[in-house]
Amino acid sequence: MLKIDNLKAGIEGLEILKGINLSVKKGEVHAIMGPNGSGKSTLSSVIAGNDNYEVNSGSITFEDEDLLDLDPDQRAHRGVFLSFQYPVEIPGISVSNFIKAAITEKRKVLGLEPITAKDLLGKMKEKMDLLDMQKGYLSRNMNEGFSGGEKKRNEIFQMAMLEPKLAILDETDSGLDIDALRVVANGVNKLKNSENATIVITHYQRLLDYIIPDYVHVLHNGRIVKSGGKELAHELEKKGYDWITKEADKKWG
Amino acid sequence: MGLIENIKEYQHNFAGNSNREKAYLSFLNKGFPTTKNEEWKFSSLKKIISHDFTIEEKGLKLSKEEIDHYSLNFKHQILFINGTLTSKPNINGVRINKYVDDSPIFNSAFSALNAACSNIGYEINVDPNTIIEEPIEILFLTKNSSNNFIQYRNKIVIGENAQIKIVEGIKNLSDKYCFTNMHTNIKLDKSSNIEFNKLQNNTNSQITIDETNLTQEKNSNSTVNTLLFGGMFTRNNLNFAQNGERCESNMNGVVILDENEFGDNHTYMDHKNANCESNELYKGIYLGKSKGVFNGKIMVQPDAQKINAFQANNNLLISDNASINSKPQLEIYADDVKCSHGCTIGQLDENALFYMNTRGIRKEDARAILTFAFASEALEKISINKIQDLAKKLIAEKLKVDLSF
Ligand SMILES: Nc1ncnc2c1ncn2[C@@H]1O[C@H](COP(=O)(O)OP(=O)(O)OP(=O)(O)O)[C@@H](O)[C@H]1O
Ligand SMILES: [Mg+2]
Numbered sequence: 001m002l003k004i005d006n007l008k009a010g011i012e013g014l015e016i017l018k019g020i021n022l023s024v025k026k027g028e029v030h031a032i033m034g035p036n037g038s039g040k041s042t043l044s045s046v047i048a049g050n051d052n053y054e055v056n057s058g059s060i061t062f063e064d065e066d067l068l069d070l071d072p073d074q075r076a077h078r079g080v081f082l083s084f085q086y087p088v089e090i091p092g093i094s095v096s097n098f099i100k101a102a103i104t105e106k107r108k109v110l111g112l113e114p115i116t117a118k119d120l121l122g123k124m125k126e127k128m129d130l131l132d133m134q135k136g137y138l139s140r141n142m143n144e145g146f147s148g149g150e151k152k153r154n155e156i157f158q159m160a161m162l163e164p165k166l167a168i169l170d171e172t173d174s175g176l177d178i179d180a181l182r183v184v185a186n187g188v189n190k191l192k193n194s195e196n197a198t199i200v201i202t203h204y205q206r207l208l209d210y211i212i213p214d215y216v217h218v219l220h221n222g223r224i225v226k227s228g229g230k231e232l233a234h235e236l237e238k239k240g241y242d243w244i245t246k247e248a249d250k251k252w253g
Numbered sequence: 254m255g256l257i258e259n260i261k262e263y264q265h266n267f268a269g270n271s272n273r274e275k276a277y278l279s280f281l282n283k284g285f286p287t288t289k290n291e292e293w294k295f296s297s298l299k300k301i302i303s304h305d306f307t308i309e310e311k312g313l314k315l316s317k318e319e320i321d322h323y324s325l326n327f328k329h330q331i332l333f334i335n336g337t338l339t340s341k342p343n344i345n346g347v348r349i350n351k352y353v354d355d356s357p358i359f360n361s362a363f364s365a366l367n368a369a370c371s372n373i374g375y376e377i378n379v380d381p382n383t384i385i386e387e388p389i390e391i392l393f394l395t396k397n398s399s400n401n402f403i404q405y406r407n408k409i410v411i412g413e414n415a416q417i418k419i420v421e422g423i424k425n426l427s428d429k430y431c432f433t434n435m436h437t438n439i440k441l442d443k444s445s446n447i448e449f450n451k452l453q454n455n456t457n458s459q460i461t462i463d464e465t466n467l468t469q470e471k472n473s474n475s476t477v478n479t480l481l482f483g484g485m486f487t488r489n490n491l492n493f494a495q496n497g498e499r500c501e502s503n504m505n506g507v508v509i510l511d512e513n514e515f516g517d518n519h520t521y522m523d524h525k526n527a528n529c530e531s532n533e534l535y536k537g538i539y540l541g542k543s544k545g546v547f548n549g550k551i552m553v554q555p556d557a558q559k560i561n562a563f564q565a566n567n568n569l570l571i572s573d574n575a576s577i578n579s580k581p582q583l584e585i586y587a588d589d590v591k592c593s594h595g596c597t598i599g600q601l602d603e604n605a606l607f608y609m610n611t612r613g614i615r616k617e618d619a620r621a622i623l624t625f626a627f628a629s630e631a632l633e634k635i636s637i638n639k640i641q642d643l644a645k646k647l648i649a650e651k652l653k654v655d656l657s658f
Contacts, residue, residue: 048611049610049611050607052603052607071610071616072607072610072611073610073611073613073614073615073616075611076610076611076612076613077613080611081611082611084608087608088602088604088605088607088608089605090605090608090609090622090623090626091626092623092625092626092627092629092630093622093623093626098609098612098622101614101618101622101656102609102612102613102614103613105613105614105615105618106613109613158612162612162613
């Protein structure tokens with residue numbers, strides 16, 4: 001589904017991603033871990049299409065299409081979704097109108113009939129129940145004045161509404177309380193099926209107890225320096241990153 | 254030749270009327286304002302007045318379809334076609350008449366010129382205690398065969414405890430220039446109330462100078478909403494004077510201009526009495542090569558204690574070639590006063606645009622949604638739903654998106 005080949009990207013001459021290779025197949029869950037500043041959010045931004053970052057070499061293909069050729073909205077229409085580490089406040093537009101605009105546009109591009117107000121509301125209600133959200137959310141302005149946890153839940157709510165093929169969850173767990181973490185993780189699990197894939201970026205094993213990864217990757221200094229199964233996350237929790245990063249630094253300097 | 258010569262040739266039309274001649278001399282003395290005049294520093298008329306204009310051209314016939322097309326279909330309608338008052342509503346407690354005023358009262362070159370040679374206008378008298386919920390639509394349509402210089406002079410007098418709402422629009426149906434010099438005096442008696450909505454979605458051949466003066470007696474409440482959505486050149490002078498205590502004056506504006514359009518909002522709030530309030534909120538959105546000017550002056554006279562005056566002018570420059578000059582001016586001669594003002598000039602938030610893009614919302618639509626959100630605070634002040642809906646539609650059109658906000 002997603003294939004990243006020797007991706008090098010950065011900002012204003014600073015190289016942040018120094019050759020990323022990653023392959024994600026339908027139905028898989030990949031976890032990306034790694035120290036602060038290692039490039040996890042940069043990688044997700046580049047996949048989503050943030051043009052603040054320059055791609056210097058390498059490629060990203062999504063379902064046999066060159067993703068780098070597409071604008072962020074086109075990537076979204078193909079089924080790419082990014083849950084932001086820091087969701088943005090959009091003043092003056094309610095959650096429900098925002099989601100309506102997103103869904104309307106996607107359906108238009110895909111040549112589907114517009115969704116009726118009734119169907120849309122029904123779907124919103126269903127997904128809000130799934131994520132244990134209060135109805136009041138819908139009329140609030142998008143992320144404006146939301147608490148950290150509310151913002152994260154709102155990200156997953158949008159994911160539930162947009163039903164992406166590839167969801168990248170950038171530290172969705174940070175900011176969520178213990179109960180919210182369980183609710184949101186269960187929500188993500190319910191949305192999972194054999195046709196879609198998830199990349200979970202996290203610092204903590206806790207989330208991976210709920211969303212069980214098929215693969216765990218360690219990103220360090222712009223490179224994936226170690227990959228393994230779900231047991232790698234347990235090992236990292238116990239031993240930290242030192243043992244991996246030291247070795248990597250020896251190799252790449 | 255140019256406009257000033259055209260006016261000189263027209264002079265014989267009011268010869269012998271001493272008030273008009275006085276006004277005319279005052280105009281000649283002042284001349285059209287140039288950018289050397291501080292109040293016109295960024296608003297150049299030079300090119301416009303170098304064209305020739307017919308003064309009050311008779312105009313071409315308008316079809317019923319044309320009239321219907323521009324009508325907003327309010328129940329009460331005052332209609333001017335090519336400067337002729339063609340219809341007016343019958344409303345209990347409201348007297349509406351053709352108005353010709355030659356009193357030599359003027360404070361600027363344009364108001365002097367208006368006093369000298371305007372022959373067109375309406376007068377609305379609202380009897381005390383009359384409350385008119387349904388807005389009165391006032392529509393000025395012109396269709397001219399040459400460049401036309403047309404001047405309206407209007408008066409609204411609202412009796413004690415009376416309330417009205419007005420929606421005003423002008424429309425030039427030809428591609429020749431129509432230069433409108435509009436002058437409207439509004440007097441609010443004690444405890445009366447007006448909401449005046451100016452819909453200026455003008456065409457590229459429309460040039461407008463508007464002066465609206467409101468004088469308010471004790472306990473009265475006035476609101477002027479200006480929706481400046483287009484026009485080659487628009488200069489609005491909006492002046493409020495509070496002659497009694499406990500008056501409230503509100504002015505809200507949404508400006509959205511594109512291409513080479515120019516829009517200038519000059520407001521003057523004169524707090525002459527104690528315990529009064531004023532609120533001013535102008536939102537400006539500039540696309541293309543459009544230019545905007547905002548100049549908001551608040552005067553608090555020595556006896557005007559316990560005044561609450563608020564002013565904000567927020568601007569969005571959507572294109573690199575657009576510009577805005579914003580100047581708040583406060584003159585405060587009383588000591589027990591709450592005054593706040595703020596002016597901002599910014600661009601759309603790139604992070605917000607990217608966030609919306611990642612949700613599948615196209616760049617153009619994301620921009621439009623954020624722009625609309627920016628304007629909505631001022632739009633929400635309009636109490637007439639039909640005007641709000643129309644404004645939303647016009648903003649979507651202006652931003653070239655197929656969205657319903
Ligand atoms: N817009 C930017 N301008 C300058 N530097 C940037 C920018 N974006 C990222 N960087 C730098 O690139 C490096 C990687 O940042 P990134 O946000 O991708 O890290 P991360 O792995 O997500 O970290 P965290 O775990 O703290 O979220 C950091 O050193 C960061 O300072
Ligand atoms: Mg990060």
